[in-house]
Amino acid sequence: MPSITPLRVVHDTGGIDLPGAERAAAQFLEALGIQTDTESLNGTPGRMARAYAELFSPRPFDLTTFPNDEGYDELVLARRIPVRSVCEHHMLPVIGTAHVGYLPGSRILGLSKLARVVEHFAFRPQVQERLTKQVADWLHTHLEPKGVGVVIEAEHTCMTLRGVQATGSSTLTSTLLGTLRHDARSRAEFLSLTGMPT
Numbered sequence: 490m491p492s493i494t495p496l497r498v499v500h501d502t503g504g505i506d507l508p509g510a511e512r513a514a515a516q517f518l519e520a521l522g523i524q525t526d527t528e529s530l531n532g533t534p535g536r537m538a539r540a541y542a543e544l545f546s547p548r549p550f551d552l553t554t555f556p557n558d559e560g561y562d563e564l565v566l567a568r569r570i571p572v573r574s575v576c577e578h579h580m581l582p583v584i585g586t587a588h589v590g591y592l593p594g595s596r597i598l599g600l601s602k603l604a605r606v607v608e609h610f611a612f613r614p615q616v617q618e619r620l621t622k623q624v625a626d627w628l629h630t631h632l633e634p635k636g637v638g639v640v641i642e643a644e645h646t647c648m649t650l651r652g653v654q655a656t657g658s659s660t661l662t663s664t665l666l667g668t669l670r671h672d673a674r675s676r677a678e679f680l681s682l683t684g685m686p687t
Contacts, residue, residue, distance in 0.1 A: 557594070564678060564679060565590060572587050572620075574620060576647045584644050587607045590639075590669070592635040617660055621664045626664075634667065638669040
């Protein structure tokens with residue numbers, strides 16, 4: 490059987506202009522009445538620009554899959570994958586965890602790649618509902634498993650630090666595809682292992 494070349498996954502970061510972002514950050518701070526001409530603040534616009542550039546630049550990775558020679562047909566689940574993103578409405582951090590699982594078909598996935606796929610979609614301005622569905626849909630398309638499940642629980646600092654200031658609140662989203670959506674026992678097993686009510 491011929492080997493399958495790993496899929497190289499790269500997020501386009503060619504549009505990043507760090508000097509321009511630094512100038513814009515300085516103007517932004519000054520417009521809010523924060524002077525950046527002090528010793529402790531004069532490097533802040535550059536640090537802001539680099540921080541946001543990092544938050545919007547996921548690392549490239551190879552989606553490495555392997556033949557499912559043993560015919561493994563039980564759930565594969567990676568729990569508590571760190572999620573960090575930025576709310577697209579306020580550009581404030583979203584921090585949480587993802588549980589990502591799948592029922593293998595003819596191929597299995599290198600486990601670290603589940604975390605890489607989460608990072609790939611999280612490292613950009615996001616809403617949690619879209620992020621959850623993007624991860625599930627992408628795995629369903631590229632891995633062709635029998636089922637995929639993604640659960641994300643996250644704190645949105647746009648809600649906990651400002652506005653309603655709902656300190657301690659978190660948001661839970663899920664997407665289930667294939668067997669994990671349509672088969673009640675498989676769905677219950679996945680949700681139970683992720684800690685969600687079934």
